[in-house]
Amino acid sequence: MSWDDQGGVMDERLALLRQHVREVPDFPKAGILFRDITPLLASPRAFGLAIELLAERLRPQRLDHLVAIESRGFLLGGPLALALGVPLQLVRKAGKLPWKTDAVSYALEYGESTLELHQDALGAGGRVAIVDDVLATGGTAAAAVTLVQRQGGQVVEVAFLIELVALGGRRQLGATPCRALLAL
Numbered sequence: 001m002s003w004d005d006q007g008g009v010m011d012e013r014l015a016l017l018r019q020h021v022r023e024v025p026d027f028p029k030a031g032i033l034f035r036d037i038t039p040l041l042a043s044p045r046a047f048g049l050a051i052e053l054l055a056e057r058l059r060p061q062r063l064d065h066l067v068a069i070e071s072r073g074f075l076l077g078g079p080l081a082l083a084l085g086v087p088l089q090l091v092r093k094a095g096k097l098p099w100k101t102d103a104v105s106y107a108l109e110y111g112e113s114t115l116e117l118h119q120d121a122l123g124a125g126g127r128v129a130i131v132d133d134v135l136a137t138g139g140t141a142a143a144a145v146t147l148v149q150r151q152g153g154q155v156v157e158v159a160f161l162i163e164l165v166a167l168g169g170r171r172q173l174g175a176t177p178c179r180a181l182l183a184l
Contacts, residue, residue: 124152138172
């Protein structure tokens with residue numbers, strides 16, 4: 001289980017979340033163990049608990065903005081921003097935002113991808129948390145951190161529902177504070 005070094009979260013609450021993460025072997029290809037969060041999203045109790053725990057963690061940070069990463073980060077970002085009472089900003093794949101954007105490209109296993117954020121999304125010096133569903137290799141999260149910093153935002157934390165520890169994504173984030181509800 002996790003919530004990293006926090007220690008104060010009840011094991012039963014994390015166990016409930018873990019019970020709602022389905023393991024799908026050999027998806028999307030042979031040798032991959034996919035962590036499917038759709039059962040968690042389908043359970044009002046588990047989904048509500050995930051949002052509650054993320055909000056408990058982020059509320060003391062006194063955020064100015066919450067940034068959610070496409071696409072499953074959006075599923076957490078909407079209710080979490082409402083719970084925190086802060087504006088939600090979206091980081092999307094290239095060409096998906098309708099206004100002027102800042103962009104950052106990052107390496108994938110085989111190729112490159114680009115993420116964008118509206119140029120007017122954040123104010124200089126604003127306290128920002130970034131949320132996504134899973135921390136895997138860390139490339140997407142690191143690109144989102146770069147976008148926020150380019151706009152003058154201060155990333156106070158990157159929060160995830162799940163961290164796939166064996167993939168070492170936390171290293172990509174360097175000194176940026178990073179937390180996951182579940183470490184698998």
